Amino acid sequence: MGVVRAFIAIDLPNDVLENIEGVSRRLKTQLRQYPIKWVPTENIHLTLKFLGDVSESNLPLIEDMLAGEVSDHKPFEFGVGRLGAFPDMKRPRVIWVGVEAPEELLALQRGVESVMQRLGYPREQRPFQPHLTLARIARRATTNEVYAIGRILREISVSFLGSARVTEVHLYKSDLRPTGAVYTRLFTTTLNASAPPAVA
Numbered sequence: 127m128g129v130v131r132a133f134i135a136i137d138l139p140n141d142v143l144e145n146i147e148g149v150s151r152r153l154k155t156q157l158r159q160y161p162i163k164w165v166p167t168e169n170i171h172l173t174l175k176f177l178g179d180v181s182e183s184n185l186p187l188i189e190d191m192l193a194g195e196v197s198d199h200k201p202f203e204f205g206v207g208r209l210g211a212f213p214d215m216k217r218p219r220v221i222w223v224g225v226e227a228p229e230e231l232l233a234l235q236r237g238v239e240s241v242m243q244r245l246g247y248p249r250e251q252r253p254f255q256p257h258l259t260l261a262r263i264a265r266r267a268t269t270n271e272v273y274a275i276g277r278i279l280r281e282i283s284v285s286f287l288g289s290a291r292v293t294e295v296h297l298y299k300s301d302l303r304p305t306g307a308v309y310t311r312l313f314t315t316t317l318n319a320s321a322p323p324a325v326a
């Protein structure tokens with residue numbers, strides 16, 4: 127059996143995606159002279175855990191463990207808004223819109239991280255910073271270009287873009303093609319209305 131590049135993510139409702147699309151369009155116009163790769167709106171999601179290369183023979187176990195963990199969590203909502211960048215707005219390499227991080231989201235992410243670690247997928251070393259990636263600055267961008275992009279971004283204000291109710295978590299496979307990444311859902315599992323509330 128082969129290997130797939132996989133990650134675990136939450137999808138966004140259409141109204142939020144439409145608002146994100148509006149922000150992307152605005153940014154694309156303002157930043158059109160810079161080498162930036164824009165994420166197609168249909169590829170935008172909230173990643174909980176990037177697994178990387180996964181042997182296909184491990185998928186059933188990953189799905190089982192994911193379903194078990196997710197069923198310990200109650201459905202919840204989070205808000206989307208605010209523009210940000212990694213590593214920061216001064217020298218942006220990744221442009222994103224922010225996600226409010228209610229305790230339920232943090233608890234779900236911690237739970238998913240722990241079960242995947244138990245399966246041998248290394249724990250993410252960086253703190254969880256929930257975000258929705260809109261674009262990545264191309265490697266060929268010069269330092270001056272990166273600073274110029276930062277100056278433009280700092281002048282743009284993005285308001286509240288809506289809220290998302292989380293009832294499902296998906297396991298995705300990512301195929302990196304020359305035309306861009308293609309994401310395919312491999313498995314979906316649902317949160318559980320009868321689960322006990324998340325504790326901080």
Ligand code: 2AM
Nearest residue numbers: 133171172173175176220257258259300
């Ligand atoms: P990003 O939005 O911050 O780029 C598929 O690549 C998804 O997994 C993306 O949402 C991406 O997050 C996330 N991801 C997290 N760590 C990654 C890594 N080391 N390489 C590629 N994607 C990663």
